[in-house]
Amino acid sequence: DGGITQSPKYLFRKEGQNVTLSCEQNLNHDAMYWYRQDPGQGLRLIYYSQIVNDFQKGDIAEGYSVSREKKESFPLTVTSAQKNPTAFYLCASTTGSGRGTQYFGPGTRLTVL
Amino acid sequence: QQQVKQSPQSLIVQKGGISIINCAYENTAFDYFPWYQQFPGKGPALLIAIRPDVSEKKEGRFTISFNKSAKQFSLHIMDSQPGDSATYFCAAKEYGNKLVFGAGTILRVKS
Numbered sequence: 001d002g003g004i005t006q007s008p009k010y011l012f013r014k015e016g017q018n019v020t021l022s023c024e025q026n027l028n029h030d031a032m033y034w035y036r037q038d039p040g041q042g043l044r045l046i047y048y049s050q051i052v053n054d055f056q057k058g059d060i061a062e063g064y065s066v067s068r069e070k071k072e073s074f075p076l077t078v079t080s081a082q083k084n085p086t087a088f089y090l091c092a093s094t095t096g097s098g099r100g101t102q103y104f105g106p107g108t109r110l111t112v113l
Numbered sequence: 114q115q116q117v118k119q120s121p122q123s124l125i126v127q128k129g130g131i132s133i134i135n136c137a138y139e140n141t142a143f144d145y146f147p148w149y150q151q152f153p154g155k156g157p158a159l160l161i162a163i164r165p166d167v168s169e170k171k172e173g174r175f176t177i178s179f180n181k182s183a184k185q186f187s188l189h190i191m192d193s194q195p196g197d198s199a200t201y202f203c204a205a206k207e208y209g210n211k212l213v214f215g216a217g218t219i220l221r222v223k224s
Contacts, residue, residue: 031210
């Protein structure tokens with residue numbers, strides 16, 4: 001089955017620790033995205049990547065980092081510089097053809113203890 | 114600055130009724146307007162989408178109405194069912210396939 005997988009589903013972090021969230025897609029999509037979701041605020045774009053080895057900051061990139069070494073993978077690191085990291089994190093991908101339909105993974109819920 | 118404004122924040126509809134969610138935007142460069150449905154603890158799923166050269170699109174019980182001059186679009190859910198209870202997001206696509214999302218509407222359909 002084609003799709004987007006995110007792991008882990010739940011993640012707990014102590015203050016001061018960096019954590020990495022995994023996102024993998026087998027849809028052969030060129031573009032991948034990371035969003036943060038907080039109650040009542042919709043989805044906010046953290047980082048996005050249109051092609052391998054290239055990525056751009058979104059609206060709330062501070063305290064996060066990404067890499068795009070492979071087309072199918074786009075991991076997100078939440079660093080200790082992110083002051084309020086507790087949230088639901090969503091990864092998405094699209095073909096990059098300009099149509100605009102983004103397909104989302106199941107999400108990772110990160111809680112800082 | 115919120116580029117896509119969505120209302121209402123929450124909505125309660127009786128089973129069989131019509132659910133209406135509205136969105137407004139400012140950026141005339143947006144060229145694609147999808148709606149997503151999200152169940153608790155899950156990722157959003159594309160429900161229906163429209164381009165600005167079309168005034169209405171219908172898929173089953175779901176209809177998007179689009180008013181380009183007013184820069185508004187809305188989602189209508191006909192014959193609403195308890196299984197439609199979810200959070201709905203409107204969005205608009207800008208350059209680079211980036212989507213700008215509304216804040217979401219929590220829909221509850223009472224049986």
